[in-house]
Structure formats: C-alpha cells, structure tokens
Amino acid sequence: MSTNAIAFLNSENPELSIEQQLQLFNAIESGLPLVAQPYLALAEEIGVSEEQVIAMITDWQQQGLIRRFGLVIRHRKLGYVANAMVVWDVEDEQVDAIAEILAEQKVVTLCYRRPRVLPHWPYNLFCMVHGKNRDQVEAQLAQICQHSELKSLSKKLLFSNKAYKQRGGRYQHQLAT
Amino acid sequence: MDALDRKILNRTQLGIPVSDQPFADIANELGCDEQQVIDKLQTMLDDGLLTRFGPMFDAASLGGAFTLSAMIVPEERFGEVNDIVNAFSQVAHNYKRQHTLNMWFVVACESQQEIQTVIADIEQQSGLQVFDFPKQEEFYVGLYLPV
Numbered sequence: 409m410s411t412n413a414i415a416f417l418n419s420e421n422p423e424l425s426i427e428q429q430l431q432l433f434n435a436i437e438s439g440l441p442l443v444a445q446p447y448l449a450l451a452e453e454i455g456v457s458e459e460q461v462i463a464m465i466t467d468w469q470q471q472g473l474i475r476r477f478g479l480v481i482r483h484r485k486l487g488y489v490a491n492a493m494v495v496w497d498v499e500d501e502q503v504d505a506i507a508e509i510l511a512e513q514k515v516v517t518l519c520y521r522r523p524r525v526l527p528h529w530p531y532n533l534f535c536m537v538h539g540k541n542r543d544q545v546e547a548q549l550a551q552i553c554q555h556s557e558l559k560s561l562s563k564k565l566l567f568s569n570k571a572y573k574q575r576g577g578r579y580q581h582q583l584a585t
Numbered sequence: 586m587d588a589l590d591r592k593i594l595n596r597t598q599l600g601i602p603v604s605d606q607p608f609a610d611i612a613n614e615l616g617c618d619e620q621q622v623i624d625k626l627q628t629m630l631d632d633g634l635l636t637r638f639g640p641m642f643d644a645a646s647l648g649g650a651f652t653l654s655a656m657i658v659p660e661e662r663f664g665e666v667n668d669i670v671n672a673f674s675q676v677a678h679n680y681k682r683q684h685t686l687n688m689w690f691v692v693a694c695e696s697q698q699e700i701q702t703v704i705a706d707i708e709q710q711s712g713l714q715v716f717d718f719p720k721q722e723e724f725y726v727g728l729y730l731p732v
Contacts, residue, residue, distance in 0.1 A: 436640050439639035442627050443623070444608060444609065444620075445606055445672055446607065449605075461626055462603055462604070469599070473643060477600050477603060478597060479601075479637060480641070481598070482677070483730055488619065507722075510724070517730070520724070521724070522653065522718040525716045528685060529655075534718070557690040566682040566684050566689075568682055569680075569681040569682065
C-alpha cells in the first residue's frame with residue numbers, strides 16, 4: 409500500500425482502528441468474497457461488526473478511494489472485439505461541456521483530457537468506444553455525432569488492428585481500456 | 586452463457602450493493618435465487634469471463650503513475666519495436682492503431698520519475714521518439730457493456 413492510500417486511513421475514525429482499516433483494505437483489494445453475506449465474512453476476518461465494515465466501505469466510496477463496486481469483464485471474451493479510440497479537437501474552454509455529453513453516452517467507456525502534440529496530433533479529448541464489430545462501432549459513433557454540440561467538431565476514429573499486449577503489470581485491473 | 590448469466594452480468598456491471606445480503610438483493614431484482622447469482626458469478630470468474638469482482642480502486646489514489654504513449658513506427662520495423670516495448674513490465678495495453686502514430690500503449694509505474702525513465706529507455710533502444718499523452722483530467726463514465 410502506498411503512502412497516498414494510507415492518507416485515506418483515518419486515525420480519528422471512532423469505529424475501526426488504523427490496523428483494522430488496513431486489514432479491511434488488504435482483504436478487499438483482491439476482490440469481494442462470493443458468499444451470501446460478504447461484508448459479514450470480511451467483518452469476522454478482521455474482528456469487527458458487519459455494520460462497521462459497511463460504514464467504512466461506504467466512507468471509502470464517498471472519498472473516492474473506491475471508484476465503484478462492480479466487476480471487470482474480459483470484454484474480448486464476451487464478443488466486444490472492436491475497440492476504437494475516438495479523439496476530438498475541442499477548444500480548451502469547451503472541453504468540460506463536451507466531455508460531459510460524451511460521458512453520458514452509453515457506448516463511451518472512458519473519457520480523458522490529454523495534451524495535443526502538434527503537428528502530429530491536434531486532439532485533446534480521448535474516449536473509447538467498444539462494440540462487437542467495426543460496423544457497430546461506426547454506427548454508434550455516427551449516432552453520438554447527431555448531438556448538436558458534437559456535429560461540427562473535428563474528430564478521428566482509430567480502430568485497433570491488433571492487441572499486442574492486452575494486459576500486464578500490477579495495475580492491470582485498474583485499466584479497463 | 587444462458588439468459589440468466591446475461592442478466593446477472595448486465596446487472597452486476599452497474600454495481601454491487603453494499604448491504605448485508607447483496608446477492609439476495611440482486612436475485613430479488615432479477616427474479617432468481619441468491620445461490621444462483623453466487624454460483625453463476627463464481628463460474629464466470631472460474632471461466633475467465635470476469636477477471637475481478639468487488640471494489641475498483643482509484644489507481645491514482647493508490648499512488649500509481651500512468652501515461653498513454655504513442656510512437657510512429659515504420660511498418661517494416663513494427664515487430665521489432667513491438668518486442669522492445671512489450672519487454673518492459675511497466676507497459677500494458679499495447680495496440681496497433683491506424684494512424685501515423687500507429688503504436689499506442691499505457692505505461693504504468695510507481696512514480697512519474699519511473700515513467701520518464703521507461704520512456705527514455707524505449708527511445709534509446711528503438712531509436713524512435715515516444716510521444717507522451719498524460720491524463721490531464723478524467724471524466725467519469727460508468728463502464729457498461731451489455732451482453
């Protein structure tokens with residue numbers, strides 16, 4: 409655990425000691441136990457109550473240490489074999505508004521602001537669109553672009569020809585590209 | 586995969602309740618029983634359709650440093666440069682894409698300094714420039730891929 413994450417541990421928490429918070433963090437880092445009462449199972453493991461575990465996890469969600477509770481699917485195994493990076497050239501002061509529209513689209517799976525690298529790369533807003541095939545991805549993008557704010561933007565669609573290394577490194581589960 | 590597998594997968598992608606019996610909550614919504622939800626999720630994990638189940642941590646909060654990098658690789662050198670890049674354990678998600686910038690990968694390290702070292706090493710070993718696209722802002726998107 410890094411020093412950044414340790415900053416989330418709260419020494420003034422009246423419920424769980426620092427050691428117990430650390431134990432809980434380590435216990436859920438590899439995933440949630442698949443049993444009927446997973447939070448109770450965690451509570452018993454570290455010797456606190458189920459309510460305390462639920463309160464701590466809820467707290468971590470509110471602080472942003474936990475982004476979401478869910479699952480990571482192997483999208484290629486489930487038929488999502490077409491993945492496109494869609495990049496946009498957006499005026500700097502418009503980026504937040506445009507990103508908000510993109511983030512609302514169901515087919516957009518990631519959305520980041522990144523620097524332009526001129527002259528090769530005029531685009532500053534990056535998103536990912538996943539689909540079962542290229543036609544579907546193109547159709548989904550065309551539909552997104554019906555939106556009046558997006559219509560006139562300069563953009564580029566970059567399909568991946570091949571995944572040379574889909575995963576790797578200790579942060580693999582964090583990078584849902 | 587049967588119809589119930591799909592329903593479970595689609596529902597759990599939207600999040601798992603933080604409650605005393607989260608799988609019973611999901612079962613009630615879907616009209617099946619708790620043990621079916623647990624068993625089917627376990628089978629999907631065992632089969633490798635799911636790689637992880639539970640809390641997703643904010644990678645940056647955990648202290649990692651990340652960047653997206655791209656290179657302009659001459660077609661005839663693609664395989665060779667690809668081997669150089671993939672040999673770095675810090676490289677993840679390397680894709681060939683249709684653009685002048687045709688090789689795109691994520692560099693995930695412990696620190697910003699390590700990222701700069703990895704990029705410099707790749708440049709030195711390949712003789713090619715690495716363009717760096719660090720994240721400046723992330724916009725929250727609820728990842729949802731219905732099956």
